[in-house]
Amino acid sequence: MEDIYRILDMMNDSRKKVLATIIRVTGSAYKKEGSQMLFFEDGTQIGMLSAGCLEMDLAIQAQQVLKNQMAISLQYDMSEETDLAWGQGAGCNGIIDILLEPVSEIYQRDLNVVKKLLATDKTIAMLKKYPESEEYMFIPNDGEPFGRWSGQIPRIIFDLKSGVIAEQPIFLHIYQPKPRLIVFGAGPDAQPLVALAAETGFSVTVCDWREEFCQKKNFPQAARLLVDFPTKLMEEISISADDFVVIMSHHFQRDQQILLSLIDKKLRYLGVLGPKERTTRLLQCDNVPEWIHSPIGMPIGAKGPIEIAVSVVAEMIEVWRKPVCERVEYL
Numbered sequence: 001m002e003d004i005y006r007i008l009d010m011m012n013d014s015r016k017k018v019l020a021t022i023i024r025v026t027g028s029a030y031k032k033e034g035s036q037m038l039f040f041e042d043g044t045q046i047g048m049l050s051a052g053c054l055e056m057d058l059a060i061q062a063q064q065v066l067k068n069q070m071a072i073s074l075q076y077d078m079s080e081e082t083d084l085a086w087g088q089g090a091g092c093n094g095i096i097d098i099l100l101e102p103v104s105e106i107y108q109r110d111l112n113v114v115k116k117l118l119a120t121d122k123t124i125a126m127l128k129k130y131p132e133s134e135e136y137m138f139i140p141n142d143g144e145p146f147g148r149w150s151g152q153i154p155r156i157i158f159d160l161k162s163g164v165i166a167e168q169p170i171f172l173h174i175y176q177p178k179p180r181l182i183v184f185g186a187g188p189d190a191q192p193l194v195a196l197a198a199e200t201g202f203s204v205t206v207c208d209w210r211e212e213f214c215q216k217k218n219f220p221q222a223a224r225l226l227v228d229f230p231t232k233l234m235e236e237i238s239i240s241a242d243d244f245v246v247i248m249s250h251h252f253q254r255d256q257q258i259l260l261s262l263i264d265k266k267l268r269y270l271g272v273l274g275p276k277e278r279t280t281r282l283l284q285c286d287n288v289p290e291w292i293h294s295p296i297g298m299p300i301g302a303k304g305p306i307e308i309a310v311s312v313v314a315e316m317i318e319v320w321r322k323p324v325c326e327r328v329e330y331l
Helices: 004-009 055-068 105-119 190-200 230-236 252-262 276-283 304-320
Strands: 017-027 036-040 072-077 094-102 124-129 136-140 146-148 170-175 180-184 203-208 224-227 244-247 269-272
Touching (some): 004 036, 017 170, 055 094, 105 136, 105 146, 180 252, 269 276, 269 304
Antiparallel strands (some): 017 036, 017 094, 072 094, 124 170, 136 146
């Protein structure tokens, strides 16, 4: 989902580095505001900001930033369709503003704190003055702000869209923890779903009462494996409104226990494998509530576990990417 997790994993690398961030997009582009990329002094790169059109020039610019130890802001017009344009004939129809900044020891230390907070499911807002200023601030949704900042601090609403604040030279980005996916059912058809979801950026927990199924060798990408019956699992898992849940144990009574225990919870996503008629029987009602995804997944005519996994992950990404508000206030 986001390159930021890989970027944060590389923060303790001793090589000098430059962080590139898309701060504004006018029109359409391969990636949106807040997307980031890391350049090392030896030419190593982590992440992408385009479909390959900009990275070569950005690498050259990053070396200059390393040399001068000063941040710069660049603008690329991707709308031209000629081979001489940045779009290389792609005609992406967007103008992209990118901030390149050297990663100082202090900035690196603070980004390591961001990594630790994300691992504890905290959401963090970042404010960054650009391009020349070295001032920035990180504001956790639950905790004290930290960073280097002078002047008035905006009051942050944590579902804000990343971007430049009200035409001011201040860039706002919201760092969100990995969305958590809880999969109830560890049968063979759950394996491609867990693998694809983890690769896409979900932190996946797999739950099943059958220990022979729910094993690390079957789900190496899972962050957590829980073996127990549904009633015990519900006591062990603290399910929040931000969670994604998929029910796919293929056992009617177990699926029913799980679904009925979740029906009154406000979840980001709840999907049930199988036809809608089965879900109505699980719910013991005539109609499936609209917020429950049944049948699960995008209607792409999927056949077999791998294609079904693709359709389910696509549907979860659509839910995860729903538009957020763009309001900001000042203290």
